[in-house]
Amino acid sequence: xxxxxxxxxxxHDDETKYLYEYSKEYIKFIENKDIQLISFSENKxxxxxxxxxxxxxNPNLIVFNGHGNEEVICGCKENEDxxxxxxxxxxxxxxEIIIDMKNKEILKSKIIYSVACSSAKKLGMKVAKxxxxxxxxxxxxxxxxxxxxxxxxxxxxxxxxxxxxxSSNQVVISxxxxxxxxEAYNKSQxxxxxxxxxxxxxxxxxxxxxxxxxxxxxxxxCQKLHGNRDVRLF
Amino acid sequence: xxxxxxxxxxxxxxxxxxxxxxxxxxxxxxxxxxxxxEEIISCVEEGNKIGERIIKMHLxxxxxxxxxxx
Numbered sequence: 001x002x003x004x005x006x007x008x009x010x011x012h013d014d015e016t017k018y019l020y021e022y023s024k025e026y027i028k029f030i031e032n033k034d035i036q037l038i039s040f041s042e043n044k045x046x047x048x049x050x051x052x053x054x055x056x057x058n059p060n061l062i063v064f065n066g067h068g069n070e071e072v073i074c075g076c077k078e079n080e081d082x083x084x085x086x087x088x089x090x091x092x093x094x095x096e097i098i099i100d101m102k103n104k105e106i107l108k109s110k111i112i113y114s115v116a117c118s119s120a121k122k123l124g125m126k127v128a129k130x131x132x133x134x135x136x137x138x139x140x141x142x143x144x145x146x147x148x149x150x151x152x153x154x155x156x157x158x159x160x161x162x163x164x165x166x167s168s169n170q171v172v173i174s175x176x177x178x179x180x181x182x183e184a185y186n187k188s189q190x191x192x193x194x195x196x197x198x199x200x201x202x203x204x205x206x207x208x209x210x211x212x213x214x215x216x217x218x219x220x221x222c223q224k225l226h227g228n229r230d231v232r233l234f
Numbered sequence: 235x236x237x238x239x240x241x242x243x244x245x246x247x248x249x250x251x252x253x254x255x256x257x258x259x260x261x262x263x264x265x266x267x268x269x270x271x272e273e274i275i276s277c278v279e280e281g282n283k284i285g286e287r288i289i290k291m292h293l294x295x296x297x298x299x300x301x302x303x304x
Contacts, residue, residue, distance in 0.1 A: 015262045067265050090267045117264030142264035142287070149258045160259060211255040214295035221294065 003233045005030055005176070006038045006059035010045045010066045012077040013093065014152065018145070019065040019115060021155040022165040026063075026172040033176065035233075045075030047084060050098040054106045060233050061111045063172055066095065068116025071123050073099040099123070105130060111181055111231060113171045114138035120224045128227030135181040135231050137171050137188075141222040144215050160208075163195035163216060175233055182229030192220035248278055248292045263287075 007027065011020035020041075030037045038057060040049065045066070054062070067074040067089050074095035078086045086094040099107065104123060108130040114120065120138030128136045145164035151157055170191040174184035198204055199213040252275050261269045266284055269277070277285035 014260075014268050015264070018262065069265060087265070089265045142266070144264065144291075145262050147260045147262055147268070149260055207254055207256055210251055211259055214251075214292055215261075217295045217298060218291040 002034060002036050003061075004036045004038065004057055004059040005061045005063070005233075006040075006053060006057065007063040008040050008045050008050065008065055008075055008098070010042045010074075010076050010095075012042055012095075013089075014147065016066055018147065018155045018158075018161055018165065022161075022169060023063070023065055024156070026169055026176060029173060029176055035176065040075075042076050045098065046079070046082070046096055047075065047098045047103075050075060051103060051106060054110075059110065061113070061172075061175055062107065064099070064112070064114040064116050064119070066098075066116050068114065068119040068123075070118045070121040071101055072097045073114055073116040073119050073123065101126065107134065107136075109133040111175060111233065112136045112138070113175070115143055115168055117142040120222075120226060124224070124226050133228055133231055135225065135227040135229070137181065137185055137223070137225045139219065139222050140224050141218070143168070143219055143222075145219075146212060146215060160212065163199075163212065164219065167191040167195060167216070167219070178232055178234050180230050180232045181225060181227075185223070185225040185229070188223065189220060192216055192223070196220070244289060244293065245278055245281075248289050249275055251292065252278065252288075 007023060009020045009023050011017045064073045072087060075098040076096050078094040078096055085097040087097060089095050104127050107127045117139060118141055121140040124136035124138045128134050146160045148158050148160040155161060167188055170188040171184045174187045196213050196216050199209050252271060255271050257271055261274055263269060274288060278288055
């Protein structure tokens with residue numbers, strides 16, 4: 001049976017654009033394997049589309065890129081023509097809620113990786129309890145990263161953002177290699193630590209040591225795995 | 235030293251560290267948005283939610299050195 005991976009990839013602001021660009025790195029990896037990839041970009045990332053896709057295709061792994069909070073995961077930017085649930089992201093922006101406490105059951109018995117800020121705290125915890133096969137990896141606080149303003153038009157060449165997003169991507173890469181959720185989580189933690197060690201060493205410029213290590217440490221500390229540590233994609 | 239004084243000293247320490255960051259680095263803080271170094275320093279000075287989070291992150295990081303020594 002072919003393994004199915006579903007990735008949400010909205011890209012309507014600077015943060016989601018970075019997540020979108022860096023997701024290309026594991027998408028390239030998927031394309032070289034016998035895995036069916038279903039990728040939803042901005043225009044498809046509505047609650048209705050996401051629910052339908054999950055119920056119809058029953059993906060084994062779901063990766064949520066986008067905004068969120070302790071109780072919700074978001075997709076596309078609010079579309080004022082449709083009457084949908086949204087949360088305020090900032091003064092001029094509201095994003096559509098694609099997963100919340102009401103529809104969380106659709107994630108039952110799946111492996112989930114959510115970069116949506118704080119979504120591991122309440123939502124992830126509840127989702128993980130829905131079935132013994134469910135695993136939820138995410139962040140219990142905001143996932144914070146740095147951007148170099150000189151590289152914002154080419155995020156993949158932004159060497160300041162790379163340590164954050166490479167550590168995050170490691171979860172997905174490990175799962176795609178057939179490793180367990182526990183191994184994927186541990187490898188991501190090791191990647192965060194590898195970068196922290198680098199920025200604490202003499203190899204890094206002093207201004208980067210001061211700028212980056214403490215944020216990487218915070219992301220590492222608030223990254224959590226809830227639920228089954230022994231499930232794998234294949 | 236009183237708690238208030240300690241808090242002020244901690245704020246000064248965090249701001250001193252933030253000032254060493256290159257001005258072209260921006261913070262992407264989830265749903266809160268993207269912030270320049272100066273905006274983050276203002277958040278710490280004001281003591282708002284983002285400022286409190288930045289202070290907490292710094293303190294947790296600095297405390298991790300103590301754990302490593304123990």
